[in-house]
Amino acid sequence: MEFITKSQDETRALAKRLAERLKPGDVILYTGDLGAGKTAFTKGLADCFGSTEQVTSPTFALVNEYPAKIPIFHFDLYRISGFDDLYAIGFFDYLDRGGILAVEWSENAPELETELENVIKVSIEKLGENERKITVSGKDFEL
Numbered sequence: 318m319e320f321i322t323k324s325q326d327e328t329r330a331l332a333k334r335l336a337e338r339l340k341p342g343d344v345i346l347y348t349g350d351l352g353a354g355k356t357a358f359t360k361g362l363a364d365c366f367g368s369t370e371q372v373t374s375p376t377f378a379l380v381n382e383y384p385a386k387i388p389i390f391h392f393d394l395y396r397i398s399g400f401d402d403l404y405a406i407g408f409f410d411y412l413d414r415g416g417i418l419a420v421e422w423s424e425n426a427p428e429l430e431t432e433l434e435n436v437i438k439v440s441i442e443k444l445g446e447n448e449r450k451i452t453v454s455g456k457d458f459e460l
Contacts, residue, residue, distance in 0.1 A: 318452070318453045318454070319450065319451070319452045319453075320450070320451045320452075320453070321444070321448065321449070321450055321451075322354075322448070322449045322451060323447055323448050324447050325354070325357045325447070328354050328357045328358055328361065328441075328449055328451065329357055329358070329360050329361035329364060330361065331358075331361065331451060332357075332358045332359070332360070332361025332362050332364075332365070333361045333362070333364060333365040335361075335362070335437070335439075335453060336361065336362045336365035336366060336417075337365060338456070339362075339387070339417055339437075340387075340435075341387055341415045341416060341417065342412065342415075342417075342434075342435050343417050343418075343435045343436075343437060343456075344412075344417070344418045344420065344429070344433050344435055344436050344437070345362075345417065345418065345419045345420060345436075345437045345438075345439055346420050346423035346429055346430060346436055346437070346438050346439070347419070347420060347421045347422070347423055347439050347440075347441065348422075348423060348424050348438070348439075348440045348441070349440060349441035349442060349443070350442075350443060352443065353441040353442065353443045353449065354441045354443070354449050354451075355374075355421045355439075355441055356372060356373065356374045356391075356421070358419075358439060358441065358451070359372055359389065359391050359419045359421075360372040362389055362417065362419060363383045363385060363389050366383075366385035366386045366387045366388075366389065366417075367385045367386050368383040368384060368385035368388075368389060370383045370384065372391070374393060374421070375391050375392060375393040375421075376393045376395060376396075378393075379392065379393060379394075379396075379406050380392050380393075380406070380408075380411070387415070387416055387417055388414070388415070388416035388417070389416060389417050389419055390411045390414070390416050390417070390418045390419070391419045391421075392408065392411075392418060392419065392420045392421065393421045393422060394420060394421065394422040394423060394425045394426055395421070395422040395425065397422070397425045397426055398425065399425070399426060400426050400428040400429070400432075402426070403426055403429075412433075423438075435456070436455050437453065437454070437455035437456055438452075438453070438454045438455050439451065439452070439453050440452040
């Protein structure tokens with residue numbers, strides 16, 4: 318499914334629509350350049366589940382946790398150089414914690430797409446200052 322959003326608010330609203338269909342154990346694999354809107358999308362997920370935490374890019378922490386009705390585990394794999402590095406950061410331990418994993422820079426560990434179940438791919442392309450093309454694929458559901 319492909320969508321065009323014209324603001325961060327529209328990107329967050331689209332994420333909320335997706336979040337309403339998610340369940341614990343789902344994994345969202347983001348692709349998109351710096352500043353494309355991956356963190357804005359994650360803000361929409363966190364909003365849907367009632368998180369009151371400030372959502373920020375986990376670039377230096379590698380993972381940020383947002384407590385909520387269904388917790389969000391927000392990963393940044395920008396500095397990861399392959400699938401094996403995921404074990405070193407404890408990535409797979411989060412799969413059993415009853416939350417949703419939102420994974421930025423998933424292209425740095427492409428095996429995630431085939432090795433994990435319940436994967437949703439979200440590709441965000443910057444078309445202009447505020448306009449984004451967002452492609453969602455994976456689970457069979459309508460937004």
